[in-house]
Each structure stands twice: as C-alpha cells, then as structure tokens.
Amino acid sequence: MQHLGETTEIAIIGGGICGLTTALALEQRGLSPTVYEAASEYQPVGAGILLQTNALLVFDRLGIADQIQSTGVPLDSGRILSMSGRTLQRFDLDGVERAHFDYGYVAIHRGDLQRLLLEELDSRVKTGKACAEVEDTDPPTARFEDGTRIHPDILVGADGINSTVRDVIAPDIELQTLDATVYRATATCELPEQHRTRGVEIWGKGTYTGGAPIDSDRFYWFATAPSPSPFETATTGRQSIMEQLRKYYSSFPEPVPTVINSVAPDEDIITTGLMDVPPLDQWSRGSVVLAGDAAHGMLPFAGQGAAQAIEDALALAAALSRYSDHTAALETYERKRKHRAERIRSESHWLGKFATIQSNLGCRARNHAVNLLPNSIFRRFRHRRTTGTSLPVTKEGIDLR
Numbered sequence: 001m002q003h004l005g006e007t008t009e010i011a012i013i014g015g016g017i018c019g020l021t022t023a024l025a026l027e028q029r030g031l032s033p034t035v036y037e038a039a040s041e042y043q044p045v046g047a048g049i050l051l052q053t054n055a056l057l058v059f060d061r062l063g064i065a066d067q068i069q070s071t072g073v074p075l076d077s078g079r080i081l082s083m084s085g086r087t088l089q090r091f092d093l094d095g096v097e098r099a100h101f102d103y104g105y106v107a108i109h110r111g112d113l114q115r116l117l118l119e120e121l122d123s124r125v126k127t128g129k130a131c132a133e134v135e136d137t138d139p140p141t142a143r144f145e146d147g148t149r150i151h152p153d154i155l156v157g158a159d160g161i162n163s164t165v166r167d168v169i170a171p172d173i174e175l176q177t178l179d180a181t182v183y184r185a186t187a188t189c190e191l192p193e194q195h196r197t198r199g200v201e202i203w204g205k206g207t208y209t210g211g212a213p214i215d216s217d218r219f220y221w222f223a224t225a226p227s228p229s230p231f232e233t234a235t236t237g238r239q240s241i242m243e244q245l246r247k248y249y250s251s252f253p254e255p256v257p258t259v260i261n262s263v264a265p266d267e268d269i270i271t272t273g274l275m276d277v278p279p280l281d282q283w284s285r286g287s288v289v290l291a292g293d294a295a296h297g298m299l300p301f302a303g304q305g306a307a308q309a310i311e312d313a314l315a316l317a318a319a320l321s322r323y324s325d326h327t328a329a330l331e332t333y334e335r336k337r338k339h340r341a342e343r344i345r346s347e348s349h350w351l352g353k354f355a356t357i358q359s360n361l362g363c364r365a366r367n368h369a370v371n372l373l374p375n376s377i378f379r380r381f382r383h384r385r386t387t388g389t390s391l392p393v394t395k396e397g398i399d400l401r
C-alpha cells in the first residue's frame, strides 16, 4: 500500500498543545505539516498544567518525556482535601502510575511546554494566521482573516474549544456551560517540603481550588467560583478580584492561602468561563478532521483535556502515516479515539457538577461519600484509564513510535 509522503500537504489550524504535538508526531513519520496559528506570536504566558501518565506515555513515544519531566515537576502524590483540611482521598502516584507505567504526573508551566514543543519541531509554524472559514472539505480550502487561502490535501482543526474548523463538520452544536468561572495564576513562593512534589485539590462549597508545584519555588494555582462570580462586578478590576480571592481563601488549608498571597501584582490572572463540547456525530468531513478541544473540549475537573488532545495527536499521525487513503486514515483515527475521549469528557462533566455543589448539605454528603470510597477503587480506575491510552501498535502488538 502506498503511504502519504513528503509531498502530501497537511495543514494544521491552531498551534496549541494539540496542533504542535500533531505536527511533531507527523514530522517524525516523514511528513511535513504546516501549522497556522492565529496569535501573532508565541508568548510564554498561561498558567500551569498537569500532564497525567497517559500524556507522558505519548510524549515517551515522541522521545520528549524526559525533557518534560526535567523541565516540570514530577509529582509523587496528590490529595483531595475538605475545606477544613481533612484528607478525603490520597493519590499515590509512585505506587500506581510510576510503579506500573514508569511515569506519574508532571506539573509544568504551559509556556515551558509550548517552548519545548516548538524547539523540537522542524515544521513551519506560521503565526498571525487566523482561519476565518473552511470553504470546502474535499479537497479542503481554508480562508484566513488576512484574505489568503490554502488548499492542502488534509486539514486538521486543532483550533480549540471555540473551533472555526468545527463549523464545517458540526455547524449546529452549542457549547455546554457549567455556570462556573475559573481563575488561574502562578506564584513564586517558598513551599513547605511536603508541597514540593504533591498536587492538591480542595473541594469547598461551590468552589474547587488547588494546584501543584511547577518549579522548586513556583506553584500553579486555580480556583473556581459559581457564575456570576461573587469575586467580580462590572466595576471590579484585577486588584480587587485578587483581594477578594485572598480574603475568601485565607482560611483554606495550605498551601492555598500562601500561594494566593504570593501572586505578584503584575502576574496574569487568567479568567475562564467553563464549557465543554457536546458529543459530535463525526470528527471529520471529506479530508478535514478535528483533534483536541475542537473535537472534545472538556471541563478541567478530570485534568485530561490536554492529555486527550495529546493522545489524538499521535493516533492521527499514526493513522495518516499508515494509510494512503485519507478516508481510511480518518476513519481509523476516529474509531481509535472518539469513544475514549468522549467517555472521559463525560466523566469530567459529572465530576465538575459534583466538585462545585453549592448547598451545605450536598457538600457534606459529597465529601463523606468521597472519603468513604475505598482508595482501591480510585487506584483501579486510574490504572484502567492509563492502560487504555491510545498508543499505536502493529497487528502483532509491537509498540510503534
């Protein structure tokens, strides 16, 4: 069978985690994709991100897992705490993930991850190229806001949760909102020893907060608030939001108060309304295909959005490099990825509803239930999720890079 070659033009719309990882995976298979990114330049902004074991298994195949581990912070454990500081559940990453799969979780600054991916890439990455519309799918034509057009053989929509490319595949979908806002920032601070390799989540009343160390003295912090946020009014500015967040979280368990108090006055506070993408009937049309948040943008509560985007990247590159027929390649990719990504998206949706319950009674019942659940159930669940990672293998079961 003839395979796609260097002359096959693959355009990737969106140069986020998914687009850059897809480009890297394609390039390692001898293909030469071009990435079109809307932003005029790459800035090292953004908060931290937790890369779970399945994401690291993909990066291992791409040969960059060690660099990611040495740039970020490999965590040895995680905790879910109540507002009063009671431990509701522990995640022994060394005992489950690292023992069975060689990788635990890594917390890393998004800017560092982006830089690593860009450094690894030989492919062309064109910035300042915002896709305005996909005009045709077979063969694809995309029009950019600057009036230019491209006519690649294959067009990958990795343009995030508000995807423009998705309009040509699933024009009528509406994003589902959670009625919650999340604040994110990084802080430079001296962390007590026990927090230097540990992630934490605190399940409060309508609020969900926590984070992880991303460096020896930097911590990535997030906190949700119900919408409309009690921390914002039409007239509040950044300073006032931070003051209210500090006040609200001052009695929460450490390290949250220390971290919020250490957020520098000029540090970006990223504010995001929480949404997810409903299940799509299909991820492709003609030779246009979706990947990452464009296909299955999910709420952040399972910490799996980027991990699923990273799994898409390798699966799509493997399918495109294996089949000369685009349709067969895109069908294989969708078969491999859609069910798993949508199941995890749905789990994250329900976890989000559960983690942001607002009534006193509901919170108490939830925390009690989480505390009563045997740790072995969580261990088995995490083990199963990692075992299910979409990694390409041959018919004989041999791992492929």
Ligand SMILES: Cc1cc2nc3c(=O)[nH]c(=O)nc-3n(C[C@H](O)[C@H](O)[C@H](O)COP(=O)(O)OP(=O)(O)OC[C@H]3O[C@@H](n4cnc5c(N)ncnc54)[C@H](O)[C@@H]3O)c2cc1C
Pocket: 013, 014, 015, 016, 017, 018, 019, 036, 037, 038, 039, 048, 049, 050, 051, 052, 129, 130, 131, 132, 158, 159, 160, 161, 162, 163, 164, 182, 184, 222, 272, 291, 292, 293, 294, 297, 298, 299, 300, 303, 304, 305, 306, 307, 308, 309
């Ligand atoms: C609060 C929060 C916390 C999270 N924490 C985690 C976590 O800990 N672990 C985890 O695995 N996931 C996490 N996620 C999810 C994760 O951030 C996303 O799933 C991931 O970033 C998706 O990557 P992507 O490349 O598909 O989309 P994006 O990261 O959104 O990238 C899309 C790219 O496309 C560009 N673009 C957009 N429109 C166009 C256009 N029209 N033309 C050209 N380019 C365009 C954008 O500028 C961007 O660079 C979190 C999400 C949130 C909201």
